[in-house]
């Protein structure tokens with residue numbers, strides 16, 4: 001438990017003051033997500049991808065050829081590590097402390113994100129379950145569509161503050177609220 | 183400048199996601215090559231007008247090196263290949 005007391009989220013100073021009830025358009029910052037980077041050895045991309053997509057409790061995110069992120073909001077890092085290290089021909093490394101996971105949702109989400117990314121996020125092009133690395137508010141972010149109007153954004157920790165502020169700015173006209181979520 | 187590049191891994195992306203890393207055509211000399219050869223490779227480059235091949239690094243996307251064949255006069259893009267594939271294709275010639 002002591003680790004929990006010491007833990008201070010990098011966006012803590014950005015989400016200070018009073019917290020309102022979430023509006024329909026809401027940005028939640030996941031307090032302690034588990035994020036692993038997974039790399040496949042040359043020639044083993046398909047089998048590692050298959051194992052990753054079949055793994056329980058983790059959501060795979062596409063980064064590029066031979067490279068993924070495995071995200072979990074339900075189980076701990078040890079569990080994920082034990083599970084991922086069983087995949088043959090893959091290298092895994094814990095990135096949880098180096099990345100920040102945010103979830104943006106609501107009816108205006110695509111309009112908000114249109115001010116942040118230059119990629120077409122229309123559901124017919126970027127359908128549910130799709131993920132990709134792209135420029136979001138000048139930072140390389142991994143964006144995944146996890147629902148009709150829900151997206152997950154993963155950014156490097158050091159850039160999280162500026163991305164967060166930019167997202168809030170873009171969401172102002174849509175009454176975007178923010179808060180931590182577990 | 184060509185403003186939309188269709189990455190073979192990521193799809194159509196804006197040019198801001200890439201950084202241009204120079205012409206792809208010059209062949210890297212062997213490590214034991216003469217200084218003149220290395221000097222020519224590193225410093226003496228053509229500045230062609232028209233269609234040519236260039237390395238583009240997809241920094242904010244898949245982080246792969248790509249070879250973009252484009253016309254620097256008309257901004258037309260003819261093709262984008264992964265640099266690893268480009269090298270393999272070149273070796274077969």
Ligand SMILES: [Zn+2]
Nearest residue numbers: 189192243244
């Ligand atoms: Zn790419």
